Amino acid sequence: MKNIFLSIQEKLSEIPALKHIDKNWGQLLYDQPPVKFPCALLDIANVDYSQLGNLTQSAECIVEITIANFRFTPSSGKAPRKEDAYLVFDVIEKIHQTLHGYTDEQFGPLIRVNLQKLDASKDFEIYKVSYQTAWQILKEYDLVPVEAEPKIKRK
Numbered sequence: 001m002k003n004i005f006l007s008i009q010e011k012l013s014e015i016p017a018l019k020h021i022d023k024n025w026g027q028l029l030y031d032q033p034p035v036k037f038p039c040a041l042l043d044i045a046n047v048d049y050s051q052l053g054n055l056t057q058s059a060e061c062i063v064e065i066t067i068a069n070f071r072f073t074p075s076s077g078k079a080p081r082k083e084d085a086y087l088v089f090d091v092i093e094k095i096h097q098t099l100h101g102y103t104d105e106q107f108g109p110l111i112r113v114n115l116q117k118l119d120a121s122k123d124f125e126i127y128k129v130s131y132q133t134a135w136q137i138l139k140e141y142d143l144v145p146v147e148a149e150p151k152i153k154r155k
Contacts, residue, residue, distance in 0.1 A: 001061070004133070005042055007104045008063065012040050015094050017087075024066055028126060037124060038069040038091045045130060055139030063110065063133060065099070066118070067092055068126045092127055099131060107135040 005023065012021045017038060024041035027033045035041075045062035052058055069088040096112055103109045114130040 001044070001047070004061075004063070004107050004135070007106065008042060008065075008099065008102075008110075011098060011102055012042075012065075012095065015040075015091075015098055017091050017094060024064070028066070028068055028121075028124075033068075033124075035068070038067060038088060040091075040095060041066040041068070049137075052136070057137045057139075058134060059137055060132065060134045061107075062113070063131045065095060065129045065131070066126060067095065067129065068124050070124045088125055088127065092129060095129060103133075107133045109133070 009021050009023075012018060018040050019036035020039035022035065022039070022041055024043040027035050027039075027041060043064045043066070045064050047059050047061045050058045050060075067088060069091065092115070099110050100112050101109045110131040110133050112129060113132045114128075116128045116130075118126040118128055
């Protein structure tokens, strides 16, 4: 799973508008979050495992990308630069264009399954985009050869 997050983080680094990309460990809960805005924070919602046999498992995962941006500009109808207040939607769309269908062959293509507005603070707004992916986990184990003496039946 670690490699999946590192791969996604690297892919997101292609988006110049993102000023901070990190694992989500609760940065946005601070009064002064230790991030630069706009930011993308990665985490998982859950992983479901199923058995495929021979100790091989299939894993299905929901990857969450939390996007936050400072509120610099008023968005009211008469604000002179109200379109700047909607920059977060441009960032969300760029993330989607970058990640939807992305795979590095270690995991299945990322497929967007949800977009959710989270409670906003007085200073910034937060959205969460969820992507589903899957991969297989192969259990490596040593095979012990069985040596048996052949039994010959005589008539």
